[in-house]
Every structure is written in structure tokens, then in C-alpha cells.
Amino acid sequence: MKYGILIVSHVPEIAAGVPRLIQQVAKDVAITSAGGTDENEIGTSLEKIQQAVEQNAGSEILAFYDLGSARMNLEMAAELATKKLRIYDVALIEGAYVAASLLQAQVGLPAIEKQLAPLKIKNQE
Amino acid sequence: MKYGILIVSHVPEIAAGVPRLIQQVAKDVAITSAGGTDENEIGTSLEKIQQAVEQNAGSEILAFYDLGSARMNLEMAAELATKKLRIYDVALIEGAYVAASLLQAQVGLPAIEKQLAPLKIKNQE
Amino acid sequence: MKLTLEKYLSWINEFSQKVIDKKDYLSDLDSKIGDGDHGNNLARGVTAVQQMLTAKQPQDLTAALKLTAMALISKVGGAAGPLYGTAFLEMAKTSSQTTELAELLTAATAGLQKRGQAKAGDKTMVDVWLPVTAALKNADLTSTVIEKAVASTKPLVAKRGRASYLGERSIGHLDPGAVSSGYLFEALLVAEDEK
Amino acid sequence: MKLTLEKYLSWINEFSQKVIDKKDYLSDLDSKIGDGDHGNNLARGVTAVQQMLTAKQPQDLTAALKLTAMALISKVGGAAGPLYGTAFLEMAKTSSQTTELAELLTAATAGLQKRGQAKAGDKTMVDVWLPVTAALKNADLTSTVIEKAVASTKPLVAKRGRASYLGERSIGHLDPGAVSSGYLFEALLVAEDEK
Ligand SMILES: Nc1ncnc2c1ncn2[C@@H]1O[C@H](COP(=O)(O)OP(=O)(O)O)[C@@H](O)[C@H]1O
Ligand SMILES: Nc1ncnc2c1ncn2[C@@H]1O[C@H](COP(=O)(O)OP(=O)(O)O)[C@@H](O)[C@H]1O
Numbered sequence: 001m002k003y004g005i006l007i008v009s010h011v012p013e014i015a016a017g018v019p020r021l022i023q024q025v026a027k028d029v030a031i032t033s034a035g036g037t038d039e040n041e042i043g044t045s046l047e048k049i050q051q052a053v054e055q056n057a058g059s060e061i062l063a064f065y066d067l068g069s070a071r072m073n074l075e076m077a078a079e080l081a082t083k084k085l086r087i088y089d090v091a092l093i094e095g096a097y098v099a100a101s102l103l104q105a106q107v108g109l110p111a112i113e114k115q116l117a118p119l120k121i122k123n124q125e
Numbered sequence: 126m127k128y129g130i131l132i133v134s135h136v137p138e139i140a141a142g143v144p145r146l147i148q149q150v151a152k153d154v155a156i157t158s159a160g161g162t163d164e165n166e167i168g169t170s171l172e173k174i175q176q177a178v179e180q181n182a183g184s185e186i187l188a189f190y191d192l193g194s195a196r197m198n199l200e201m202a203a204e205l206a207t208k209k210l211r212i213y214d215v216a217l218i219e220g221a222y223v224a225a226s227l228l229q230a231q232v233g234l235p236a237i238e239k240q241l242a243p244l245k246i247k248n249q250e
Numbered sequence: 251m252k253l254t255l256e257k258y259l260s261w262i263n264e265f266s267q268k269v270i271d272k273k274d275y276l277s278d279l280d281s282k283i284g285d286g287d288h289g290n291n292l293a294r295g296v297t298a299v300q301q302m303l304t305a306k307q308p309q310d311l312t313a314a315l316k317l318t319a320m321a322l323i324s325k326v327g328g329a330a331g332p333l334y335g336t337a338f339l340e341m342a343k344t345s346s347q348t349t350e351l352a353e354l355l356t357a358a359t360a361g362l363q364k365r366g367q368a369k370a371g372d373k374t375m376v377d378v379w380l381p382v383t384a385a386l387k388n389a390d391l392t393s394t395v396i397e398k399a400v401a402s403t404k405p406l407v408a409k410r411g412r413a414s415y416l417g418e419r420s421i422g423h424l425d426p427g428a429v430s431s432g433y434l435f436e437a438l439l440v441a442e443d444e445k
Numbered sequence: 446m447k448l449t450l451e452k453y454l455s456w457i458n459e460f461s462q463k464v465i466d467k468k469d470y471l472s473d474l475d476s477k478i479g480d481g482d483h484g485n486n487l488a489r490g491v492t493a494v495q496q497m498l499t500a501k502q503p504q505d506l507t508a509a510l511k512l513t514a515m516a517l518i519s520k521v522g523g524a525a526g527p528l529y530g531t532a533f534l535e536m537a538k539t540s541s542q543t544t545e546l547a548e549l550l551t552a553a554t555a556g557l558q559k560r561g562q563a564k565a566g567d568k569t570m571v572d573v574w575l576p577v578t579a580a581l582k583n584a585d586l587t588s589t590v591i592e593k594a595v596a597s598t599k600p601l602v603a604k605r606g607r608a609s610y611l612g613e614r615s616i617g618h619l620d621p622g623a624v625s626s627g628y629l630f631e632a633l634l635v636a637e638d639e640k
């Protein structure tokens with residue numbers, strides 16, 4: 001499978017819940033997630049993110065996150081990973097939902113990114 | 126307390142996780158949530174929403190949801206409730222985070238709504 | 251045509267049976283352009299309707315419509331819950347003024363559109379409720395009208411509900427809510443024939 | 446000024462001690478305009494740094510800087526983790542070419558800005574790293590320079606990090622990352638004095 005989806009949240013419950021929501025509309029899409037710190041406190045863990053990248057069956061990863069510090073850890077993971085990571089500054093749940101349903105419908109990446117564009121609400125300069 | 130925050134998601138885990146994320150930056154804000162169907166399947170439950178409205182210490186509720194059918198149940202809850210519900214068509218996690226942190230900082234509703242406006246990504250005609 | 255309690259009960263029973271029979275088909279349709287639960291959702295809903303009607307034995311049409319609405323609203327769990335629920339609730343409200351079916355359905359369809367904000371052509375159940383209501387007003391509701399309305403959703407691009415996220419990819423699939431609404435109105439024709 | 450392994454170790458030890466002493470204060474600052482964990486995050490980080498340095502006994506500056514970076518990156522859990530981590534990682538990389546402190550900090554600050562996209566005046570730790578680096582280049586880093594830089598964050602509107610959600614309401618509060626960065630550079634002055 002080419003593309004997989006990665007969810008990174010500060011909260012373990014959100015990281016568990018979003019895949020449940022989107023897997024329902026994307027049965028065949030690889031979805032993994034990382035949530036919370038190593039102690040499952042609120043925060044993010046580079047190690048958990050790296051594991052979620054490795055465990056993802058996709059060879060290229062579309063990554064979605066909640067808050068800015070998750071993005072920074074995602075970037076570090078991207079720099080250390082052998083797989084390509086694409087980080088989207090879109091609404092976490094809604095963006096991941098769109099990406100998952102379009103991947104399931106075998107829509108190509110350019111069309112997916114076009115549909116994600118209006119959901120960009122983060123990291124604006 | 127005047128305003129409370131209500132999170133409605135199709136997934137119980139998301140409904141548990143978002144309050145964890147936002148309560149951390151809004152210690153004094155009333156936050157309740159409803160997630161999943163009565164059987165904790167993916168979906169929403171009017172009854173759970175009504176309970177979350179009642180249990181919320183706020184006398185006026187700022188409500189955030191994930192997908193459109195949650196909005197419809199929220200509207201039904203709004204029609205049946207004695208409290209005023211304001212439903213925001215914004216990114217769930219990011220919108221609730223903004224509202225919670227601003228309520229905690231005792232920002233007034235007009236300023237909060239102004240800051241929510243760019244996060245509106247749902248229900249566009 | 252006037253709706254009576256008796257006629258209503260055979261209508262809703264007929265519909266319930268059909269939904270339960272077609273549960274898997276409806277969910278399959280929904281899995282193409284949604285989350286694959288429409289049949290399960292509605293089956294859970296109509297089962298609750300049956301239980302409510304049996305338990306409460308409503309003595310008039312308004313009460314029966316209201317019980318139906320409540321059961322659907324509280325048990326369906328998906329978009330179909332507030333949508334069908336609102337439709338039946340509006341019929342219940344209107345039935346205290348008139349029992350003319352065309353009027354009941356006019357109110358129901360208006361409620362449906364208020365709840366879901368869908369217009370004609372958005373590829374939703376509204377695309378069945380609107381033409382059926384129009385046909386009833388002219389007293390010429392037939393299976394053909396219903397079938398045509400249901401089939402009309404196939405080439406459309408979804409603008410509302412989960413299918414709308416698929417954009418163009420929703421083309422070529424029947425809308426599950428339109429199909430279940432088709433069953434509702436076919437059931438009405440069957441109930442009418444029984445009279 | 447050239448950084449040696451010995452000097453670096455007393456610098457980082459001094460900083461670690463300070464962070465642990467001021468843990469609650471840093472978290473209190475963060476609870477005003479963030480999520481109230483900056484002190485706990487950093488304390489967890491520097492504790493891991495101490496453990497790593499003790500366990501691995503690095504034999505050169507580059508290795509020591511790299512271990513510091515790794516410990517911070519993996520243990521902090523908040524924005525400060527990738528930010529401080531990247532800063533020390535850039536110092537580690539640069540230290541194989543030069544041990545001139547001004548050069549190391551130039552690389553560190555550039556890394557920090559790349560990681561967090563913050564500019565001067567955005568009310569972040571960058572508002573301390575930039576003037577401190579500039580002062581080091583002119584060989585006139587003093588406590589006054591550091592204090593002024595930290596204090597400069599108070600009247601600013603946050604543009605990056607969690608505090609940015611508060612907009613105008615972030616005015617009047619010190620940035621916690623700026624304060625902890627102030628400790629880092631005060632610790633440097635102490636380590637220098639020890640020479
Ligand atoms: N906004 C809307 N307006 C009208 N009908 C809608 C709307 N959203 C969804 N629907 C209808 O609901 C059907 C899906 O119902 P269901 O599967 O029970 O809900 P969900 O999408 O929540 O799983 C769709 O096929 C469509 O006919
Ligand atoms: N994008 C950024 N660029 C530079 N510094 C930042 C950025 N985001 C946050 N910071 C710094 O990090 C500090 C907060 O660190 P910490 O509390 O550990 O992280 P978190 O906000 O994830 O809880 C802020 O006070 C600020 O100095």
C-alpha cells in the first residue's frame with residue numbers, strides 16, 4: 001500500500017479514538033497513531049511517533065496532529081525516518097477523515113490535498 | 126459560571142480525550158462531553174448529549190462536534206433544552222481548545238467568536 | 251388521502267419489516283459512500299418503534315407518530331435518526347390539525363430540510379421526500395414515482411452527509427437514505443392497497 | 446570563548462540544578478499562558494540528561510552535546526523537548542568544526558527557529574536566544590543582557606506556541622521558555638566564572 005495515515009495527539013484517548021472514527025470509512029487504509037508522552041501524560045513522544053510510523057503499512061505517511069508541539073516532534077520523526085512523511089496543518093479529526101475516505105475511494109494525492117486545503121487552520125504565518 | 130463547553134463526538138474515546146486536552150488549559154471551565162451511541166458504538170446519542178448538557182455547570186453552552194449527524198442531534202438537544210446552546214461549525218479539537226483557553230482567560234463571548242471564525246470548516250453552503 | 255391510526259400502523263409495520271429484510275443491503279450501499287451502518291441504524295430504529303408501539307398501544311394517530319419519532323430519534327444513532335425522527339415529529343405535530351397525508355408529508359419534508367439543510371439534488375433522502383410529497387399533493391403517487399426518485403440519486407454528487415466528503419467519487423452510487431425512504435413510501439402504497 | 450567538555454559539563458549541571466529548583470515557578474508561569482507543565486517537562490528532561498551523562502560518560506564535547514539533545518528530545522514531552530533538543534543537536538553538529546561558543550549558539554538558534562518558526566518578538570524562547578547569541582559574538586554577554594531579554598517577553602503578544610491562542614491576553618506575562626532559557630545562559634555565566 002502506498003499511503004498510510006498517522007494521527008498524533010497530545011492525548012492517548014484522542015489517538016485511540018480518531019483511528020476508530022476514520023477506519024470505519026476507510027477499511028483498507030493503514031492507520032496508526034501516537035498519543036501522549038511515554039508516561040501517557042498529555043504531550044507527545046518522539047519514540048511513540050517513530051513506532052507509529054514504522055508500524056504503519058503505508059510506505060508514505062500522511063500525518064495529522066493536534067497542537068504545534070506535536071508538529072515539531074513529527075518533524076523530528078520525519079527527519080529521522082526512512083519513509084516520507086507529509087505533515088498537514090489541517091483540522092486533526094476533520095482532515096484525517098477527509099484523507100481517509102478519499103484514500104479508501106482511491107483518489108490520488110493531488111486531489112486529496114486539494115480537498116484538504118480549505119481545512120488548513122494551523123501554522124499560518 | 127456562565128459558559129460551559131460541550132464536546133460531542135461519534136467516538137467515546139474522542140469524547141473522553143478532548144476534555145482532557147482542554148481542561149489542562151482551562152482549569153475553571155465547565156467541560157462535559159458525549160460520545161458514541163447508547164451502546165458505545167460509533168455514532169451519537171441524543172440522550173447522552175442531553176445528559177452532558179444537564180451535567181454541565183455552565184448556564185449557557187458552547188458546543189463543538191465532529192461530524193454533521195452529531196450536529197443534528199445537538200440541534201435536537203438545543204430545541205429540547207432549557208439552557209441556551211450555541212453550536213459552532215469549527216474544527217472540533219482546535220475550536221474547543223481556543224474557546225476553553227479564552228474562557229479561562231475570561232475573554233468575552235464576542236471576542237471568542239471572533240477567534241473561532243477562521244476555524245469554521247463545517248456546514249458551509 | 252387521509253391517514254388513520256389503523257392505516258398508519260400497517261404502513262409503519264410494513265416499512266419496519268422491509269428495513270429489517272433489507273438491512274444488509276442498506277448497509278452495503280452506505281459502505282460505498284459512507285460508514286456502512288445505515289441498515290443497522292434503521293433496523294435498530296424500527297425495532298424500537300415496534301417495541302414502543304406494542305408497549306404503549308397509542309390510541310390516536312398523533313400519539314403513534316410521536317412514539318415513532320421518539321423511538322427513531324433515540325435509537326438510530328446515525329444521521330438517519332434525527333432526520334427520520336424530525337420528519338415523524340413534524341407529522342405528529344401537524345396531525346393534530348389535519349390528517350391529510352399530503353399535508354403531513356409537506357410538514358415532514360420541511361422538517362427534514364430544516365434539520366439537514368439539504369436541497370433537491372444534494373443526493374440525500376430529501377431527493378425522495380420532495381417528489382413523493384409533490385406526487386401525493388396531485389394524488390398520483392405510484393411505484394414509478396418512487397423508483398424514479400430513488401434512482402435519481404445515483405448520478406448525483408453528494409453535497410450533504412458523509413458522502414459529501416467523497417465529492418465526485420460519490421457519483422454512480424445510490425444514496426442509502428434515499429433507498430430506505432423509497433421503502434417507506436412503497437410501504438405506504440402497500441398499506442393503502444390494504445384498505 | 447571556546448567551549449570545552451569540562452566547561453560544558455559544569456554549564457549543563459548548573460542549568461539542571463536551576464531547572465529543578467525552579468520547576469514549580471516555571472510551571473506556574475506556563476499555567477498563566479499555557480498548560481502549566483513547562484517546569485515539570487524541563488525537570489524531567491534535565492534529570493534524563495544527568496542520568497545519560499553519568500551512564501555514558503562522554504569523552505568529548507560533541508558526544509556530550511548529542512547525549513543532552515537526545516535526552517531532552519525523548520523525555521521532555523512538550524514543545525520545549527524538540528526545541529531545546531534541536532538547539533543542542535545543532536551545537537553538537539557544529540562542535541565537530543568549531544568549539545567557539547558564539548558559533549555553536551548561532552547554529553543552535555538557527556535550529557530553534559527552523560523547528561518552531563518563531564521570529565524575534567513572537568514571545569518565545571527565541572527572544573532570549575537571539576540577543577544572547579548576538580552578545581556572545583561581541584563577547585559582552587552579561588546577566589543584564591539575559592535579564593533584559595527575558596523581561597522583554599512580558600509586554601509581547603504571543604505569536605507561537607500555546608500562548609498564541611490567548612492573543613492579547615498573553616500580554617503582561619513572562620514567556621516560560623524565555624525564563625528557562627534565561628536560566629540556561631545564567632548557568633553559562635556561572636560556568637565561565639568557575640574557570
Ligand atoms: N444533511 C443531510 N440532509 C439530508 N439527509 C442526510 C443528511 N446527512 C445524511 N443524510 C441522509 O442520511 C443517510 C445516512 O444515514 P446513516 O447512515 O444512518 O447516518 P450516518 O451518516 O451518520 O452514518 C444518507 O444516505 C442521506 O440520505
Ligand atoms: N513555535 C515555537 N517556537 C519557539 N518557541 C516555542 C514555540 N512553541 C513553544 N515555544 C516555547 O516553548 C515554551 C513552552 O514549553 P512547554 O511548556 O514545555 O511546551 P508545551 O507548550 O507543549 O506544553 C514556551 O514558553 C515557548 O518559549
Ligand SMILES: [Mg+2]
Binds near residue numbers: 280284285286287328
Ligand atoms: Mg451511515
Ligand SMILES: [Mg+2]
Binds near residue numbers: 287329
Ligand atoms: Mg454512522
Ligand SMILES: [Mg+2]
Binds near residue numbers: 479480483523
Ligand atoms: Mg507547557
Ligand SMILES: [Mg+2]
Binds near residue numbers: 043480482522524
Ligand atoms: Mg504541555
